[in-house]
């Protein structure tokens with residue numbers, strides 16, 4: 001890679017990812033958060049398909065807000081709480097990779113629903129969609145069909161045609177409503 | 193330190209004084225695309241994301257003052273949206289939820305793309321721009337600020353800190369055409385503001401010129417054809433004539449997104465439709 005101005009500017013900083021501090025030593029200052037979590041922190045869950053905010057496969061939470069990690073300058077994310085797909089499932093234990101950190105490996109209700117409803121084919125879009133769906137259902141537990149479609153409008157899937165993804169979201173919303181209210185039947189349809 | 197994340201505006205000026213070639217970074221949605229594709233190589237970065245004073249708004253006299261760090265998500269709902277419905281409508285059309293959570297008003301203004309969705313609204317609402325530097329604050333009207341495609345009157349040491357919009361009694365809307373509903377850069381966009389306070393109509397056109405344009409002839413003509421007491425348009429033919437006059441004010445070009453001819457047609461139809469919704 002050629003760099004203007006002669007020198008390559010490097011920076012050293014600390015990021016907080018999935019509840020843990022990670023030191024980044026001597027990274028090029030222009031590196032995106034997506035590049036850093038994947039290539040430097042050993043968290044390959046967020047995917048890179050476009051590097052320009054178009055596909056959503058790199059979606060992460062930054063201070064509880066859903067963003068494209070490819071559009072976050074990693075060195076500017078100092079002090080923010082970042083959650084990647086690896087940090088979604090709670091509990092101790094190791095996943096794979098050098099960070100061997102977050103999560104028990106147990107799947108969240110959204111992940112389980114994606115599998116059960118057949119919303120995962122090649123799986124490339126899946127981590128980003130799972131992040132988007134968690135973000136949606138945490139804000140809006142009973143979204144309308146339009147709200148679901150809007151919430152996943154920044155996530156492209158080339159395989160499923162989205163029908164099974166919408167079904168998975170529906171299944172989670174219904175499931176979460178039924179938990180704790182066993183006597184009430186789950187509504188079979190949402191207003192749309 | 194080549195990447196600085198100050199928490200106050202004073203800290204931003206200090207960082208810029210220490211590193212005058214540093215690039216300002218807000219939500220990163222324009223900036224990082226350029227970096228990722230090798231079109232921008234910042235020697236240093238001053239990030240604005242932690243400057244909370246930029247992510248607020250207030251009423252000051254007869255103006256609403258919007259901090260440049262407000263995101264599209266901030267503009268699209270809540271108190272700002274009910275005061276500035278056209279700006280909220282424009283914000284809702286931007287990108288995707290991820291882009292609206294990160295992208296800021298100040299970034300859209302500073303980038304000054306011909307297709308920037310907030311710009312037709314700011315132009316229609318007669319906004320002015322606050323520019324601050326260690327040397328002080330200046331406020332500039334939109335016509336002076338937006339100089340051309342991606343060209344503004346901002347000096348490199350200046351930060352866009354706020355956008356000022358006059359408080360009026362109005363009905364206003366923003367409509368946009370693109371090739372699909374989500375994640376689409378505008379092919380044509382129109383803001384129409386029917387201003388009952390001053391009994392005039394103001395119209396901002398996007399993606400049909402190097403900068404957002406006004407349509408002075410159409411605006412003047414249509415103001416004569418509104419019954420201001422009844423807040424209505426007595427003659428329904430007014431809408432179509434207004435639309436074609438707005439189309440005539442456009443200065444569109446052919447490019448990879450659309451043709452000049454379609455753009456001129458589309459802004460006219462959008463303007464007509466917006467006016468029908470408003471009065």
Ligand SMILES: Cc1cc2nc3c(=O)[nH]c(=O)nc-3n(C[C@H](O)[C@H](O)[C@H](O)COP(=O)(O)OP(=O)(O)OC[C@H]3O[C@@H](n4cnc5c(N)ncnc54)[C@H](O)[C@@H]3O)c2cc1C
Nearest residue numbers: 053218219220221222223286287296298299300308309352
């Ligand atoms: C997938 C995608 C979809 C998009 N869709 C749309 C769309 O539909 N409509 C639309 O209008 N735009 C769209 N954009 C473009 C972009 O989101 C907007 O222009 C956004 O407002 C830029 O703001 P930002 O905060 O991300 O700016 P940044 O990317 O951080 O900065 C952009 C430029 O402005 C400068 N800058 C930022 N803030 C300031 C400030 N306060 N003072 C001085 N200079 C400053 C920076 O130095 C940089 O040169 C899209 C972008 C992407 C990636």
Ligand code: FES
Nearest residue numbers: 051053056058070
């Ligand atoms: S890789 Fe970030 S949105 Fe596509």
Ligand code: FES
Nearest residue numbers: 121122157158159
């Ligand atoms: S499952 Fe293949 S892209 Fe979505």
